[in-house]
Amino acid sequence: MSDKENYDPYESLHKFSLLWEKQINDFIFLLSNNKDYVKASHRGTDLHARFLETFKKNQEALAGALNFPTKNDVTNVANLTLQAEEKMEALEEQIWDLQDSVKSQNKEIESVVEVSKEIIKLTKQLKNELVKTKKELSDTKSLHAELQELKFELLKLNNFKQEFETIKDLIKEEKSAEPVLTGTASGN
Amino acid sequence: MAADSPLTEFIPTLDFDKEMQRWANVINVLSEPEPEVGQTPRNEIWRKNKSVLWHYPAKQKKYEIPLFFVYSLFNKPYILDIAPKASVIEGLTNMGYEVYLLDWGSPGYEDKKIGIDTYIEKYLRTAVKRVIRHSGAEEITLIGYCLGGTIASIYASIAEEPIKNLIVATVPIDFQPFMGPDKWAEGFRAGDIKFERFIDTYGIIPPKLVEGMFRAIGAPIYFTNYTNLLHRAHDSKYVDKWRRMNKWTLDQVPFAGEAYRQLARDLFKENKLVKGEMMVGNKVVDLKNIKANLFVVSGSRDNLILEEQSKPIMDLASSKDKTYITVEAGHVSLALTGLFAKIVHQWASSRSNPL
Numbered sequence: 001m002s003d004k005e006n007y008d009p010y011e012s013l014h015k016f017s018l019l020w021e022k023q024i025n026d027f028i029f030l031l032s033n034n035k036d037y038v039k040a041s042h043r044g045t046d047l048h049a050r051f052l053e054t055f056k057k058n059q060e061a062l063a064g065a066l067n068f069p070t071k072n073d074v075t076n077v078a079n080l081t082l083q084a085e086e087k088m089e090a091l092e093e094q095i096w097d098l099q100d101s102v103k104s105q106n107k108e109i110e111s112v113v114e115v116s117k118e119i120i121k122l123t124k125q126l127k128n129e130l131v132k133t134k135k136e137l138s139d140t141k142s143l144h145a146e147l148q149e150l151k152f153e154l155l156k157l158n159n160f161k162q163e164f165e166t167i168k169d170l171i172k173e174e175k176s177a178e179p180v181l182t183g184t185a186s187g188n
Numbered sequence: 189m190a191a192d193s194p195l196t197e198f199i200p201t202l203d204f205d206k207e208m209q210r211w212a213n214v215i216n217v218l219s220e221p222e223p224e225v226g227q228t229p230r231n232e233i234w235r236k237n238k239s240v241l242w243h244y245p246a247k248q249k250k251y252e253i254p255l256f257f258v259y260s261l262f263n264k265p266y267i268l269d270i271a272p273k274a275s276v277i278e279g280l281t282n283m284g285y286e287v288y289l290l291d292w293g294s295p296g297y298e299d300k301k302i303g304i305d306t307y308i309e310k311y312l313r314t315a316v317k318r319v320i321r322h323s324g325a326e327e328i329t330l331i332g333y334c335l336g337g338t339i340a341s342i343y344a345s346i347a348e349e350p351i352k353n354l355i356v357a358t359v360p361i362d363f364q365p366f367m368g369p370d371k372w373a374e375g376f377r378a379g380d381i382k383f384e385r386f387i388d389t390y391g392i393i394p395p396k397l398v399e400g401m402f403r404a405i406g407a408p409i410y411f412t413n414y415t416n417l418l419h420r421a422h423d424s425k426y427v428d429k430w431r432r433m434n435k436w437t438l439d440q441v442p443f444a445g446e447a448y449r450q451l452a453r454d455l456f457k458e459n460k461l462v463k464g465e466m467m468v469g470n471k472v473v474d475l476k477n478i479k480a481n482l483f484v485v486s487g488s489r490d491n492l493i494l495e496e497q498s499k500p501i502m503d504l505a506s507s508k509d510k511t512y513i514t515v516e517a518g519h520v521s522l523a524l525t526g527l528f529a530k531i532v533h534q535w536a537s538s539r540s541n542p543l
Contacts, residue, residue, distance in 0.1 A: 007200030010210075010419040017415040024409045029369060038375030042382065049385040056389065071297050071391075078298035082237055089236065089314060096321065 210422040217417070223431050226266045228278040230289075234318045238293025241315045243286070243322060244269075244277050250284025252541035253352055254323045255532070257289040258312065258343075260335035261447060262398060264439050265291050267523045268333070270432050279529030285540070286323055290315045295444040300391035303446035304454075305468040308343050316349045327352035329536055330480070333523065334358050334493065335451075341501060342461065345477040346468055353539050354478060354507075355532060357485040358493045358519050361475075362500040363456045367492055368405035377457050387445045395440035406491060433524060462500055475504035482507040483535045485528070487517040511535060 031037070063070045234241040257277070259265035268289065269277040280287050290312065295302060319328055327350040332340025337359030344354050366373040375381050387393070403410060413434065420426045460466040466473040482505050486495045495514065502512050515522065515531060522528050 006203040006206070008203075008206075008419070010415070010421075014412065014415040014419040017412050021407065021409055021412050025407045028408045033369035033371045035371060035375060035380065038372055038380050042375075042380060045381075045383065045386045049389045052389045053385070075298040075300075078296070085236055086310070093317070 206422045213421045213424060213427045214418065217427060217431060222435050223428065225271070225432060225435065226269045227272055228269050228275055228281060233322050234315065236311060236314065237299065238295060239311050240291045240293060241318055242289045242291060244281050244289070246281050246284050246286050248284055249286060250543055251537070252325055252543055253327055253329050254286035254288055254319060254325055255280060255329045255331055255536070256316065256319050257287065258330065258332045258336040258340045260333060261292055261443060262335060262441070264436065264441055265289060267436050267520065270436065270524060274524070274526040276523055276526055276529045279526050280532065283533050288319045294441045295392055297391045300445040302444040304339065304450045307447060308339060309469050312339065312343050313349070320349060326350060329353040329355065329540060331355040331532065332359060335360065338461070341475060341478065342466065342468060342473050344480055345473050345475050346471045351480045353483065353536060354480040355483045355536065356501065357522060357528060358487055358490055358498070359484065359501070360493050360497045362462045362497050363459045365494050365496045367494060383452060384449065387449050391445050393443040393445065393448050395442050398443055399440045462504070475501060476506045478505040479507055481509040481539055482511070484512045485531055486514045487519055487522050488514050489516065489518040492519040
């Protein structure tokens with residue numbers, strides 16, 4: 001008994017149902033896969049649609065007379081809501097564009113500020129250098145004045161030298177023109 | 189004596205515990221409230237009409253480029269976040285992706301004039317702009333599933349927004365091959381059957397008709413899901429998965445009339461997407477304008493979208509980086525099991541600017 005397999009009735013049921021389902025579907029396929037069925041379906045759906053169309057028209061007429069809203073009225077209201085939604089969307093997208101342009105402008109401003117900072121730094125440097133240069137210029141000027149003075153002094157010295165030379169020459173000349181002593185001195 | 193009778197050999201035995209568990213689970217399915225879906229933490233970042241754009245933050249952000257999911261208009265997108273540990277979105281957020289999902293919502297009668305072009309121009313495009321703005325990324329990865337893949341491909345071919353990667357799964361691009369009865373397709377294309385009046389009258393296609401349409405194409409009679417549940421009801425994990433799948437399958441959404449008309453006329457009847465004749469607004473949809481890296485996934489067991497319907501995008505798109513794979517999965521199981529997250533990660537990880 002122990003090695004006897006347990007019976008599962010639903011397994012067989014499932015296998016049979018698969019078979020039946022396939023057979024029924026194949027039968028329906030054979031029955032419906034033809035032109036006549038297609039044309040009959042067309043007539044059926046068309047008739048159904050015509051009937052429903054008339055029914056709807058009457059319903060609309062009655063609802064209009066009794067002042068009842070119909071699905072068409074609801075559709076019109078819903079479309080208005082949708083239009084509002086789309087306008088909001090368009091506005092939101094425009095706000096995005098604005099945000100983007102503000103962002104890009106901010107970035108540009110930031111870069112301009114950066115450049116300005118650099119310029120200010122450079123200007124300060126130039127200013128410092130200018131002060132330095134001015135100072136150097138004034139130093140140079142004083143040096144120039146001193147040099148001028150020195151030059152003048154040198155000129156003076158030159159003059160003095162010339163005078164000195166002249167005196168020297170004169171002395172030399174005097175020395176050469178000095179009379180020879182002959183002993184006629186008074187003897188004092 | 190009775191125990192020794194040879195007849196006992198022929199009397200089947202039942203596993204009593206298994207049967208008790210089976211029926212307890214069946215009673216639970218019938219009595220308990222529906223399972224919770226969409227449990228991955230998310231924030232709403234934009235809403236328009238009935239559509240919502242959700243953001244699922246990454247657990248630990250590892251990729252710069254976010255993933256943006258576009259799901260089909262036929263079903264609800266919570267199949268991508270169906271259950272913890274089996275959720276595609278949860279898997280991707282755990283892997284470090286910022287994930288966004290555009291939930292189209294359920295259109296009402298007032299949305300009857302919303303066409304595929306409106307969905308693309310006024311909903312998808314705006315949502316993509318929002319995602320780019322919200323994520324701060326310079327590019328995105330667009331992921332389309334099923335008809336969402338078709339919509340994503342159409343959008344990618346006219347998009348001005350930066351799309352780096354385009355991933356499409358179980359996507360119908362070429363509408364010439366058809367899974368359903370061939371005479372129906374022939375009749376529809378020949379104009380033997382027209383839905384214009386029907387669509388005009390209804391405004392939106394009711395969910396029951398959408399469900400009926402899919403049933404008619406695949407299996408008009410379908411009850412084996414229930415016998416399968418009965419057969420495997422002793423397995424609590426399977427029952428949980430079954431309940432989630434069943435909830436999603438029955439939770440159809442209505443389809444906006446104009447979108448249905450365009451889908452039927454421009455895509456199914458005239459196959460304009462492949463021919464490059466489709467128009468969105470004043471733009472011609474030409475798939476050769478797709479230059480994003482392209483990844484196409486097909487399921488070998490897909491009983492709704494054939495591989496021949498997905499493959500043409502590989503030749504039509506101008507992308508330099510193109511990959512096509514076929515995985516061992518069905519149309520829904522690719523998302524239901526969470527397998528899609530791993531497939532997306534394998535391809536997208538190197539193309540999503542790892543941080």
